[in-house]
Amino acid sequence: MKHEQLVDQFDKTFSDKGSEEPDPQFLSDTEAVREWSYLRMAVEGVQEMGLYEQVESVKTQWMAQQAAAAVPQAGAVVRNISRIAMRVAACVLILAGGTAVYKYMSTSAGHIYSEYSQPYDLNTNRGVAAQDEMDEAYRNKNWTAVTELFKKKKDKNNKTYFLAGMAALESKNYDDAIGMFQQVIATNSQSGGDYFEDEAEFYLAMSWLARNEVKEAMPLLDKIRADKNHLYHDVVVRMSTLDLRIAQYKELK
Amino acid sequence: MKVAGKFSDTELIAAIGEKESLNQAVLFLYQQYSQSTSSFIINYGGSQQDADDVFQETVLAFIGIVKKGNYRMEASIKTFLVSIARNIWRNELKKRQRSDLREKKFESGRDQQEGDVSSLITSLEEKKQLRELVGKLGEPCRKLLQLFYYENLSMKEIVDHLPYENEQVVRNKKYKCLQQLIAIIKENPSIALQLSEIVK
Numbered sequence: 047m048k049h050e051q052l053v054d055q056f057d058k059t060f061s062d063k064g065s066e067e068p069d070p071q072f073l074s075d076t077e078a079v080r081e082w083s084y085l086r087m088a089v090e091g092v093q094e095m096g097l098y099e100q101v102e103s104v105k106t107q108w109m110a111q112q113a114a115a116a117v118p119q120a121g122a123v124v125r126n127i128s129r130i131a132m133r134v135a136a137c138v139l140i141l142a143g144g145t146a147v148y149k150y151m152s153t154s155a156g157h158i159y160s161e162y163s164q165p166y167d168l169n170t171n172r173g174v175a176a177q178d179e180m181d182e183a184y185r186n187k188n189w190t191a192v193t194e195l196f197k198k199k200k201d202k203n204n205k206t207y208f209l210a211g212m213a214a215l216e217s218k219n220y221d222d223a224i225g226m227f228q229q230v231i232a233t234n235s236q237s238g239g240d241y242f243e244d245e246a247e248f249y250l251a252m253s254w255l256a257r258n259e260v261k262e263a264m265p266l267l268d269k270i271r272a273d274k275n276h277l278y279h280d281v282v283v284r285m286s287t288l289d290l291r292i293a294q295y296k297e298l299k
Numbered sequence: 300m301k302v303a304g305k306f307s308d309t310e311l312i313a314a315i316g317e318k319e320s321l322n323q324a325v326l327f328l329y330q331q332y333s334q335s336t337s338s339f340i341i342n343y344g345g346s347q348q349d350a351d352d353v354f355q356e357t358v359l360a361f362i363g364i365v366k367k368g369n370y371r372m373e374a375s376i377k378t379f380l381v382s383i384a385r386n387i388w389r390n391e392l393k394k395r396q397r398s399d400l401r402e403k404k405f406e407s408g409r410d411q412q413e414g415d416v417s418s419l420i421t422s423l424e425e426k427k428q429l430r431e432l433v434g435k436l437g438e439p440c441r442k443l444l445q446l447f448y449y450e451n452l453s454m455k456e457i458v459d460h461l462p463y464e465n466e467q468v469v470r471n472k473k474y475k476c477l478q479q480l481i482a483i484i485k486e487n488p489s490i491a492l493q494l495s496e497i498v499k
Contacts, residue, residue: 053474060448081481087494088480089448091429095441096449098430101358104325105351108333202378225342232335 052078056085132291155263155293159255162285166212166245180209189213204230204242211246215253223253244270248278260294308376315365318451328358332377336384345388353391356427357384360420369419382416387423425493432483432490440476447473 168184180199183191192213199206211226227250234243247266254263267290270282306314306327314324336357337350345353360383364370370379433441439461446452446460454466454473463469484491 049478050474053477083495084481084484084491085477087429087484087491088444088477090494091433091480091484092441092444092448094426095430095433096445097362098359099445100321101325101355101362104322105329105355108326108329200374221342225339228338228342229335232338236331236335 049081052081053085056082056089060089132294155255155258155260158260158285158289158293159252162281163252163256164281165216166249168209180206184209184213187216189217193217204233204239204246207233208242208246208249211249211253215249215256218256220253220257224250224257227253244277247276248281251282255293258293260290264290264294308372311376312365312370312372315362321362325358325362328361328380329354332380335377336381339381339385340388343385343388344392349388349391353384353387356387356423359426360387360423363426364419379416383420386417386420390424425490428487428490429494432487433480435483436476436480440472440479443469443473444476444480 168181180192180195183195190213192209196202196206196210196213207226207229211223211230214220214222214226227246230242230246231250234240234246247270251263251266251270254260254266267282267285270276270278273279276282306324311324311327314320314327333354336354337347340350340353341347357380361370361376361380364383374382436444443457443461446457447454452460454469457463457469458466461469463472484494
């Protein structure tokens with residue numbers, strides 16, 4: 047059979063059926079079957095490329111919209127001001143002598159975390175008795191069980207993500223904890239809700255401090271400090287700003 | 300920002316299946332799910348660029364799964380997308396031969412959902428290679444073949460889109476382009492062998 051005929055037959059089948067099943071009459075012709083297979087690969091490739099370009103086009107449109115909607119950031123200026131402030135703080139420390147040097151040497155993000163972190167009490171904070179295994183494991187401080195139960199849980203929500211995050215934090219798996227708390231915040235951001243939002247923000251900041259990444263924790267701590275209705279406002283207000291700045295300076299050094 | 304129509308999960312699946320609504324569906328996927336999905340990638344050592352690339356591959360894979368009728372809505376679309384993205388990123392990490400602590404943690408964080416998804420996205424790498432082969436075609440050929448085989452335009456409609464005199468010229472050109480593409484595929488027998496599995 048001529049190749050042109052094969053392609054015509056392929057196109058006819060393609061347009062008629064929306065699929066590319068070979069006509070039974072070709073099945074006895076080994077060469078035709080092989081060529082048919084190549085035709086299918088070629089068309090599959092064209093369709094894949096078409097879809098890829100369509101998605102790429104929408105992605106570009108979406109990114110352009112995002113860029114246009116973005117509010118001009120003053121981050122660079124703020125950062126510069128912060129750096130100047132930190133340098134001034136460092137100079138003051140040096141001038142203040144031994145006590146200040148000791149203060150400087152002994153201050154770290156990890157130290158701040160240890161001082162201000164607090165266990166999350168499921169019953170106290172939510173006022174609801176634990177109803178399921180994950181709650182029970184959490185109340186028993188069985189962090190491994192909490193993590194395992196979270197993995198098995200089919201209906202994950204902000205609460206389960208948060209408890210899994212707390213279990214990870216308690217187990218010093220800070221990367222996992224950060225991921226879980228960020229998930230809660232991202233979910234609320236999309237849904238417009240606030241379920242476990244305050245808790246996630248505070249413990250996300252704590253997780254960053256535990257990882258000695260003050261730069262990541264600061265925006266969250268500033269937000270909580272500025273919000274008097276935030277559940278953890280009082281805790282954050284008690285934190286020494288100087289300690290945080292020193293830790294941040296040491297991180298940036 | 301322009302907001303894509305609000306879709307329920309069911310509506311979104313239906314929209315992906317319709318040529319006319321696919322763009323809206325993809326835009327909705329980006330608006331609703333790209334941030335949370337990307338945060339997972341970044342948390343596991345990826346850059347923002349990695350996260351963008353992985354999400355794009357995720358969307359492509361998801362569309363492919365939906366169009367083949369393999370998305371059974373046992374998990375929410377968000378959960379499903381995150382699972383796909385994690386699988387893609389894990390494969391990417393393997394390709395980069397990174398077996399550091401992050402990847403070990405990543406592996407330990409897998410759940411059943413991801414195992415299920417893994418079987419659905421096995422041909423992603425082959426499809427990527429196939430796209431690269433199509434990319435070797437010249438722009439006129441690629442455009443012509445896409446109009447016919449992806450946009451499903453008739454020869455007559457293609458005459459209106461491309462600078463060809465009549466339908467017969469388009470038909471001849473399309474045949475030559477198809478031959479050219481098949482020749483490119485045949486020049487890569489190892490890829491062709493893998494591809495023959497996914498077009499069965």
